[in-house]
Amino acid sequence: MITFFPGPSQVHSETGQYLSDAFQSGILSVSHRSETFNKLSEETLKLLHFKLAIPESYTILYTSSATESWEIIAQSLTRNQSAHYSSGSFGDKWFQYAKSLRPASRKFPLHLNQELHSEYLDIVAADEIICLTQNETSNGTQIGFETMAALRGSFPDKLIAYDCTSSMAGINLPYIMGDIWFASVQKCFGLPAGLGLLILSPSAIKRAHEIGDKKHYNSVLTMLEHIEKFQTSCTPNVLGIYLLNRVLQNSPGIERTDALLRKRMENYLDLFSNSGFKPLISNSKIRSTTVLALEGEPDLIDGVKAEAKAQGILLGAGYGKWKSSTFRVANFPAYTDAQIEQLSQFIRLLG
Numbered sequence: 001m002i003t004f005f006p007g008p009s010q011v012h013s014e015t016g017q018y019l020s021d022a023f024q025s026g027i028l029s030v031s032h033r034s035e036t037f038n039k040l041s042e043e044t045l046k047l048l049h050f051k052l053a054i055p056e057s058y059t060i061l062y063t064s065s066a067t068e069s070w071e072i073i074a075q076s077l078t079r080n081q082s083a084h085y086s087s088g089s090f091g092d093k094w095f096q097y098a099k100s101l102r103p104a105s106r107k108f109p110l111h112l113n114q115e116l117h118s119e120y121l122d123i124v125a126a127d128e129i130i131c132l133t134q135n136e137t138s139n140g141t142q143i144g145f146e147t148m149a150a151l152r153g154s155f156p157d158k159l160i161a162y163d164c165t166s167s168m169a170g171i172n173l174p175y176i177m178g179d180i181w182f183a184s185v186q187k188c189f190g191l192p193a194g195l196g197l198l199i200l201s202p203s204a205i206k207r208a209h210e211i212g213d214k215k216h217y218n219s220v221l222t223m224l225e226h227i228e229k230f231q232t233s234c235t236p237n238v239l240g241i242y243l244l245n246r247v248l249q250n251s252p253g254i255e256r257t258d259a260l261l262r263k264r265m266e267n268y269l270d271l272f273s274n275s276g277f278k279p280l281i282s283n284s285k286i287r288s289t290t291v292l293a294l295e296g297e298p299d300l301i302d303g304v305k306a307e308a309k310a311q312g313i314l315l316g317a318g319y320g321k322w323k324s325s326t327f328r329v330a331n332f333p334a335y336t337d338a339q340i341e342q343l344s345q346f347i348r349l350l351g
Helices: 015-025 035-052 066-077 089-101 145-154 202-211 220-227 238-249 254-272 298-310 337-350
Strands: 002-004 059-063 083-086 106-109 129-133 159-163 180-184 196-200 291-295 313-317 326-330
Touching (some): 002 326, 002 337, 015 238, 035 059, 059 220, 066 089, 066 129, 066 196, 083 089, 089 159, 159 202, 254 337, 298 313, 313 337
Parallel strands (some): 083 129
Antiparallel strands (some): 291 326, 313 326
């Protein structure tokens, strides 16, 4: 079964060999304070900077998931409140989590096909962080690079945070345009769930020192003390870091991956144009590069998912308010050309 579910999604085809190699190497039994782990961690962090074009001045921290990053941002980088602009379920969940820790936090809903214009944002002096879901997995929307540049220009003194769970390692993110970037590896990284990444700008680290939070095992200041030695504040997912290292070693630079996924998405849109289904997001400026949500009658959606499954293809279910009226297709780097062709042939038959 090939799963095009947008997370957890299809892992890289070499993952089985990597798992065997990890066992044979003995890395799974080493101490996370050992020189062996330190070398693995250091090399992995260097690969992330190099392969994803992350600025050297930005610090990468290991987490358990993107959800953990919501907690870290609220407790270590926010004194009182953050401002959240949300177009879907995961942006809403981020806000709810932030509000549970910082009750003054505010949410501004976006309409489904609404572009984010920096001049219309209701940001006040008390808002310490502007929180945005760069790629909203629930409905297939994204924030484009021009918008990110405009936001950076309009709010140079505010920290800007992006949830990139469904886009990091898939598109060439302009890290310099934000201060806080985070993701989990079960999507564009093509790995099993259980590892996350939190990327911080110098400004975000400065904020962490100003707030001085060290009350939690995952406080930013505590994590920074350990990452200087390429270690973590808690026992890490050593297997996840090993697998990430191996995938990065064998991955092209992010520029090539970005170009590949954009071309594949164009092909999907062309193929589905004759299928009886239409993109949920009609505004191409905010349509995701990595998650395609397709809209149709619930009975037709159930039928196409069942037919695809019978042919060894698992299509993603709809999510949240779009659960019954959409299905989703992941456009992640782990898919081979043969798997893409199998899906493409299935789509052609729909027409």
